[in-house]
Amino acid sequence: MITRALYAYDIPTEECKVDDRLRELNYRLSSTDANLMANFKHIRFDIVVLDTPASRLKQWLSVANEHYNVPLLWWCQEWKPATQVPHSKVDGILCCGMNTSELQWGILLGIKNYQRRLHLEREYSFMVSKLEERKLLDHAKYIVSEKNNISESKAYEMMRQKAMQERKKIIEVAQSILTCSNDSIEEKKRGASKQQAAERRH
Structure with a gap:
């Protein structure tokens, strides 16, 4: 099954062409400026990849979470870990230094984390x-x-x-x-x- 992904960028990573890397994984990819994410909400995506600096991650996670109930992955371009733990809505982290196999595993783990997060959110709502x-x-x-x-x-x-x-x-x-x-x-x-x-x- 071909995975459909939305690639949303704010200040795109310069180290590599993120959209090309995702297409190499045989994903059916839609690319957009993060400001225009809402324009694609009628499409059923399997994952959303956010290409944005850490300082703007929370802002775009909020927008993505409002329109898409799918795993949210961050394409990280930071050389050093952020002083704070990434936002709780981040299900996985990808970067240019990963090879194809590592990207696949990173996305798979992100999907598993999303399923776990969804379960915990439902449990919390129930309680x-x-x-x-x-x-x-x-x-x-x-x-x-x-x-x-x-x-x-x-x-x-x-x-x-x-x-x-x-x-x-x-x-x-x-x-x-x-x-x-x-x-x-x-x-x-x-x-x-x-x-x-x-x-x-x-």
């Missing part, structure tokens, strides 16, 4: 979602326990039974409780405002 659900459940449980003068464990059991009866997820019951509570608070505020306005008129 954040679960944490938010836990906060909603705890808040709803507190409201039910206060309203009914019962323990939070009994309040949770009431919510669980309601979810079973209505064939809903317990988080949906919690969200409904919070919505009703917020509506009640807003109604009380409106009532208090009307009362204050009436008192001022008198």
Whole structure:
């Protein structure tokens, strides 16, 4: 299978012709100025190679990540490692000193790193979602326990039974409780405002 690659350059490497090196790998290559990356987002690429100085890498990684959900590789032209670790979105690093075999392996490792990064990002999103659900459940449980003068464990059991009866997820019951509570608070505020306005008129 021929890999389709996007080569985006800012200040192109002078040591070698990067686009020629990538074509030597039998890649179907599209080349563009980094400013025009968005113009190619309708094309399905397998990798994006950014040819840019380290000082501008973060900027173009952000643009590339906005438009392409693929491995992002940096064609590095720095003689010395940067003082800071390359941005977390960099999946691999390539350079002119690599031979064809090394470039192939570098890209393969970049693809593997991308898959690992994607998995970690999904795991993180899942954990954040679960944490938010836990906060909603705890808040709803507190409201039910206060309203009914019962323990939070009994309040949770009431919510669980309601979810079973209505064939809903317990988080949906919690969200409904919070919505009703917020509506009640807003109604009380409106009532208090009307009362204050009436008192001022008198």
